Amino acid sequence: MFDKILIANRGEIALRVIRAAREMGVKTVAVHSTADSDAMHVRMADEAICIGPAPGAQSYLNIAAVISACEITGAQAVHPGYGFLSENATFVQALEDHGITFIGPTAEHIRIMGDKITAKETMIKLGVPCVPGSDGGVPTLEEARRVSEEMGFPVIVKATAGGGGRGMKLARTAKDLDNAFGSARSEAKAAFGNDEVYIEKYLGTPRHIEVQVFGDGKGNAVHLGERDCSLQRRHQKVFEEAPGPAITPEMRAEIGATCAKAVADICYIGAGTIEFLWENGEFYFIEMNTRLQVEHPVTEAVFGVDLVREQIRVAAGLPMEFTQESLGEPQGHAIEVRLNAEKLPSFSPSPGRISQYHAPGGLGVRMDSALYDGYRIPPYYDSLIGKLIVHGRDRAEALARLDRALMEIIIDGVDTTIPLHRELVRNRDVIAGDYTIHWLEKWLEANL
Missing domain, CATH: 3.40.50.20 (Rossmann fold)
Known part of the structure; x- marks a missing residue:
């Protein structure tokens, strides 16, 4: 160690x-x-x-x-x-060159999964279901038109090196494609220094489902179920839960086994997340994040594990402390909401001094935050200031617990997104678990 x-x-x-x-x-x-x-x-x-x-x-x-x-x-x-x-990957390689261990996957795996086209090609070879799309990058508008017409509109143009919704443009019809293709390339070049794009079939009413995987780098791997992260704004997750309200135990077992086998086959080490769009019972791979996710606490809650501890252990060469059998099925239900220092309804950053901070508590409540009374939130970084996680015996109890915790929390001195979450937790569609990746933006348009 x-x-x-x-x-x-x-x-x-x-x-x-x-x-x-x-x-x-x-x-x-x-x-x-x-x-x-x-x-x-x-x-x-x-x-x-x-x-x-x-x-x-x-x-x-x-x-x-x-x-x-x-x-x-x-x-x-x-x-x-x-x-x-x-x-x-450059950082990981530099650490290795200096004899320092990176607590995470290899530089090679980060490179493979960091390029959307290579990642998709790799996952297809590993038997992971993928969204229909172009075979690699699409260099010209003429090629984009050909590919799009073959698979049928609507399509989505995506940056190969993209992330967080940047370099991603929707073309609902052939007329939209010219602008979408040019805009995606320009945005990708500006954001990532790489203007290569590819094209995928656009799914109209999908959920965002991601599977947590963990490997020891020696050909052994497990999955820790799924998280539903469908409530998003501009492709940024807002509300995450485990297990997914729409996912059955049979679906979980099947896609989980597929993902675990895939990462075992490439001898992946550490925590990773394989992200899917899910529609009508079918999973479609979109990307793999080769790191710990912001929403990892909900998985920890329903499986009773410490993923960070496990990351450190396997990086030190120790065996995983759990097996697929010992993990079993998720226990209860967990929800995480991201608390940002942002002014509603514009969602503009709201840095400043915290005049009063009180974290919620009680049974099944976890608050991950680095705030304290008098702390000054700097304007230079991401606006995330905390994550509120609740765990209950079932989804109804988790929602009730979240409602109660959101009423207890106090963060004064800056604007936050807490009022948004107080609205969402009482919304009929959210309570019913009836939403897609498009739901939140439509709701915000109508209500804020």
């Missing part, structure tokens, strides 16, 4: 890793920008080191600075959290 690990992240996820490491008797090093010198993860770690100025590109994304921090502190491994360098 490692003696000391460095967490190459900030905020609630950095604090989450510190807590797991402390329970394991592993010392932690926090890195931070000048803007985060008073952050909670800096206070809670065993050591802290400043790696640059406020902008993320000059601090949390600075590979040389992170590696230097490892060498200065003697950290043997790096946990990347999510975002920043968590899916950067």
